[in-house]
Structure formats: C-alpha cells, structure tokens
Amino acid sequence: MNRIARILLGMIALVSTTAFAAEPKYSITPNFFEQNPDHQALGPCHGGVVIDKPGNIYVTTDTARGIVVFSPAGKFLRAVGPTRIHGLEIREENGVQYIYGARPSDHEVVKLKLDGDKLTGSISGRQNDTNIEDGKLSGDDISFKVTREINGNKMVMKYSGKIDGDSIKGKIESERDGQPTSRDWNAKRAAK
Numbered sequence: 001m002n003r004i005a006r007i008l009l010g011m012i013a014l015v016s017t018t019a020f021a022a023e024p025k026y027s028i029t030p031n032f033f034e035q036n037p038d039h040q041a042l043g044p045c046h047g048g049v050v051i052d053k054p055g056n057i058y059v060t061t062d063t064a065r066g067i068v069v070f071s072p073a074g075k076f077l078r079a080v081g082p083t084r085i086h087g088l089e090i091r092e093e094n095g096v097q098y099i100y101g102a103r104p105s106d107h108e109v110v111k112l113k114l115d116g117d118k119l120t121g122s123i124s125g126r127q128n129d130t131n132i133e134d135g136k137l138s139g140d141d142i143s144f145k146v147t148r149e150i151n152g153n154k155m156v157m158k159y160s161g162k163i164d165g166d167s168i169k170g171k172i173e174s175e176r177d178g179q180p181t182s183r184d185w186n187a188k189r190a191a192k
Helices: 002-020
Strands: 045-051 057-061 067-070 076-080 088-093 096-103 108-115 118-124 132-138 141-150 153-164 167-176 179-188
Touching: 045 088, 057 088, 153 179
Parallel strands: none
Antiparallel strands: 045 057, 057 067, 067 076, 088 096, 096 108, 108 118, 132 141, 141 153, 153 167, 167 179
C-alpha cells in the first residue's frame, strides 16, 4: 500500500509540474493601433493602458494630448484628460466608471469620470481637489481659473486660450514666490 501511494503521488507531481511548466502563449498583433492617430504620432507613452467596459483602450502619453483612446478594433476615437499620467486603473463606483491615475512629476492623483464620450473630473493635488471656476466662452476665446490652497496659501491659475477647430491653445498664468509665471497649455475636443 505504501508503494502504491508513493507511485500515485509521484504521478500527480509529474502531471502538475508538466501542466504548470507549459510555456505561456501570446502573439504580437502588428499595426493593431492606427500608426498616426488623428494625423499625429502617438508619441512617448507613460506607463499605463486600461480598458473600459465597452472595450475602449486608454493609453497614457507624455504628449499634450494626454490620454489617447482607441476603439476595441484599434481605431483612434479621441484624446482626453491630462498628460503625464504614470500608472492608472479603471474602477467602478455605484455603476459609474472612473480612471484613477498618478502624476508623479506634478505630485497629483487624478480621478476622471467616464461618461460615454465625455470625460470630467477633478485633479487631486497634495492637499485638495481642484475645480474649474469662472468658465467663459466668447466667440473663439475661452477662459477659466483654478484655485488651489497649498500650505494655507491660495494659488490661482488662470487659463486662457483660443479655439481653433477641435483644439484649444493658450496660456496658464499664475504667481510663484511673488513672481508672475506663464506656460503654454493645449487641449483637444473629445470625439462625439
């Protein structure tokens, strides 16, 4: 009886080792994504790909386009959200999907709400969430501001830009250490 038990245990070990030692199978699908989505190179990607419930694929980039969204078939749909999202994941909360992502270089965590083709949400900095205030649209001109509180000090960042087709290009103005600062920003309209 002891000998039969050893033989059976040996056979089980051999079969399970063989089953688990099988080499994983995968294949690369060349040219799955559009080569130049929306007539632009995809650019450097920055550490994240997630898939929503309908199967759309969200790829983070270091470009001004932020997150580039592809259909389940690899066709470009739109570009949304901020740039330089490093790690991200999609979570469902009360039936609504959200993208959570980290922006290490900006010391921020981003929570973006997926709502069909729309993407809305907030940017969480070191101490609070940021909402858009005083949004204005006049002809092709757009402006809004974002107020953040850092170490008890309020910092107002004023965004202004000009709409050109499906894009906005403009400036962000703020004050740092009593000195005015300015930097460029741009955005692209999400496809409907």
